[in-house]
Amino acid sequence: MWECPKCKRKFKRTNQDHYCGAAPQSIAEYIARQPEEVRPYLFQINETISSALPDAVQKISWSMPTYWKKRNLIQFAAFKKHLSLYPGPEAVEAFAQQLQSYKTSKGTIQFPYDKPLPIDLIGEITAWCGKKEGK
Numbered sequence: 001m002w003e004c005p006k007c008k009r010k011f012k013r014t015n016q017d018h019y020c021g022a023a024p025q026s027i028a029e030y031i032a033r034q035p036e037e038v039r040p041y042l043f044q045i046n047e048t049i050s051s052a053l054p055d056a057v058q059k060i061s062w063s064m065p066t067y068w069k070k071r072n073l074i075q076f077a078a079f080k081k082h083l084s085l086y087p088g089p090e091a092v093e094a095f096a097q098q099l100q101s102y103k104t105s106k107g108t109i110q111f112p113y114d115k116p117l118p119i120d121l122i123g124e125i126t127a128w129c130g131k132k133e134g135k
């Protein structure tokens, strides 16, 4: 865990890029604090996730928008050039075929802002994470 020396917020990754200041309290607030050009992507992914997980709790966890139901089901975060989705390592493995053109790493998928978001795929991955719940 890394703590930003300026704002004291804690992040998983050292030198995680973020906007210094108090942690946002809601997903809407998180999105509102991102640069204007990035917001449409965040609204889009948030809408896709919330319709795939209508009964999950929406909150901020690890400074990231999080969908929760007994545990963190899926999270996302905005970066300078891409949006990261955190569905967990098993989901990334299960969808490896469909994710070939995207950069992935342990439990994370990167969607660059210069490509349209693969909404259907994100919906499928999210639903998969919801079904895995309870295991």
Ligand SMILES: [Zn+2]
Pocket (backbone or CB within 6 Å): 004, 005, 006, 007, 008, 009, 018, 019, 020, 021
């Ligand atoms: Zn900071």
